[in-house]
Amino acid sequence: MNLVVTGAQWGDEGKGKIVDYLAKDAQIIVRFSGGANAGHTIVIGDEQYALHLIPSGILYPDKFVILGAGMVIDPVALFKELDMLKERGIDTTGRVFISDRAHIVLPRYIQIDKERDAARKTPIGTTGRGIGITYSMKCDRDGIRIADLGWKEKMDELEDEDRAFLAPFVQRLSEMSIDQAYFLMHHRNSQILFEGAQGTLLDLDLGTYPYVSSGMSSAAGAAIGGCIGPRRLDKVLGVFKAYSTRVGNGPFPSEFEEVVSTGSTTATEVEPVETSSEDALCKYIRETGREYGVTTGRPRRCGYLDLVALRYACLTNSIDSLVMTHLDVYDTLDKIKACIAYRITGEDGKEHIIEEFPASIAALNAAKPVLRSFAGWKQNLSGCLTYDEFPTAAMEYIEFIERFCETPIDIVSVGYDRKETIIRKNPWGK
Numbered sequence: 001m002n003l004v005v006t007g008a009q010w011g012d013e014g015k016g017k018i019v020d021y022l023a024k025d026a027q028i029i030v031r032f033s034g035g036a037n038a039g040h041t042i043v044i045g046d047e048q049y050a051l052h053l054i055p056s057g058i059l060y061p062d063k064f065v066i067l068g069a070g071m072v073i074d075p076v077a078l079f080k081e082l083d084m085l086k087e088r089g090i091d092t093t094g095r096v097f098i099s100d101r102a103h104i105v106l107p108r109y110i111q112i113d114k115e116r117d118a119a120r121k122t123p124i125g126t127t128g129r130g131i132g133i134t135y136s137m138k139c140d141r142d143g144i145r146i147a148d149l150g151w152k153e154k155m156d157e158l159e160d161e162d163r164a165f166l167a168p169f170v171q172r173l174s175e176m177s178i179d180q181a182y183f184l185m186h187h188r189n190s191q192i193l194f195e196g197a198q199g200t201l202l203d204l205d206l207g208t209y210p211y212v213s214s215g216m217s218s219a220a221g222a223a224i225g226g227c228i229g230p231r232r233l234d235k236v237l238g239v240f241k242a243y244s245t246r247v248g249n250g251p252f253p254s255e256f257e258e259v260v261s262t263g264s265t266t267a268t269e270v271e272p273v274e275t276s277s278e279d280a281l282c283k284y285i286r287e288t289g290r291e292y293g294v295t296t297g298r299p300r301r302c303g304y305l306d307l308v309a310l311r312y313a314c315l316t317n318s319i320d321s322l323v324m325t326h327l328d329v330y331d332t333l334d335k336i337k338a339c340i341a342y343r344i345t346g347e348d349g350k351e352h353i354i355e356e357f358p359a360s361i362a363a364l365n366a367a368k369p370v371l372r373s374f375a376g377w378k379q380n381l382s383g384c385l386t387y388d389e390f391p392t393a394a395m396e397y398i399e400f401i402e403r404f405c406e407t408p409i410d411i412v413s414v415g416y417d418r419k420e421t422i423i424r425k426n427p428w429g430k
């Protein structure tokens, strides 16, 4: 069986933790999109790992991992990450493969990414890892793929600066290079886990364009970036947090109104709603949920769970089963709220209630959340070993989301540790 794990919000949903958990039943883990803009955190007891390019199954000693065709690979970041794993006692020898169709990030792309974003009237707030520029070069048919390292004419055509940069990496990259389609064909009896990066709302086509990343981060990207074709993907899992976060700029209808801005350009455009309590909630969630970017260290913008957006993610990824993370962050609250619709005042001055996620950034910026309240459970969920042990109020929150999205929540994560994971239904079908 082949499973896809995709982010159902704006990234950082806890995909790394979930992929690591599910990887114990897989033989091969394939990252299908993005690059070193991703930051996937895995916590096992006292050990914490932050992975940017290497798929999250690497911590098991016997798994093969593949950096897929849809990825953009910065060789400096890749070898730094491999060195980090080696220093920490993780032997990756002979287990890390790179699709020969993956594209290479050059240092000058990183420089251009930073300069272009800074020059934008409203910056996207990119991670400055050269991601958008590398994907642009790919679309313009001027990119450099792993396979091209062995193509003399292409290498001869490169600028001296680029050739000099690549030279020390050619041998090591070529040794890891595989033809992904045939590799997976030869391993067709294996269980394969496809690990998404970013999230649906950061997907170039499905997300809040232009405030998105540049890869195909939604589930469909697994078919192309995974070199496997859509009919070989058996099940899609969508990971989401019990609330919402976003790093960088762009619309975020259910964002908490913060008194001190975190650098968000949209925060000031949102009408204050009970400012003081939302501000307190925001700060509480940021500290309790450790909501700081893994890649850039930026504080994440926080807000209520946006069910309009989550239902859109279920629809556009054909999500079979949802994975809810960070439910423990709500353990101490009296009351919990989630956004079930948007209130938008049209040009006619009339107020409209919208239940569908719009493409228009103007509409999303104007949208105010319609909130539904739920009772808190005021209990430490990480003490629960099974779903049956959950307090009724937590079950009511979960089951409302299932009904709203018409999608089951089969896994609930109640802490960052691998062990703090409640399986209601095993996605591998056991």
Ligand code: GDP
Pocket (backbone or CB within 6 Å): 007, 011, 012, 013, 014, 015, 016, 017, 038, 039, 040, 041, 042, 043, 288, 289, 290, 294, 324, 325, 326, 327, 328, 329, 413, 414, 415, 416
């Ligand atoms: P990813 O990019 O989707 O892999 O997510 P990140 O690793 O960037 O961010 C998720 C953060 O939440 C990490 O620090 C995880 O250790 C942590 N985390 C994951 N699941 C849970 C959970 O259920 N509860 C809490 N409190 N933290 C979690």
Ligand code: IMO
Pocket (backbone or CB within 6 Å): 007, 010, 011, 012, 013, 037, 038, 039, 040, 124, 125, 126, 127, 128, 129, 130, 131, 132, 196, 197, 198, 199, 202, 211, 212, 213, 214, 247, 248, 249
């Ligand atoms: P993981 O895999 C959260 C955001 C950036 C910025 C926008 C474009 O850890 O969930 P880019 O550098 O990709 O051109 O930046 O996308 N972004 C992420 N936000 N999690 C991520 O990855 C992200 N990868 C990119 O903050 O707003």
Ligand code: MG
Pocket (backbone or CB within 6 Å): 011, 012, 013, 038, 039, 040, 041, 294
């Ligand atoms: Mg992350």
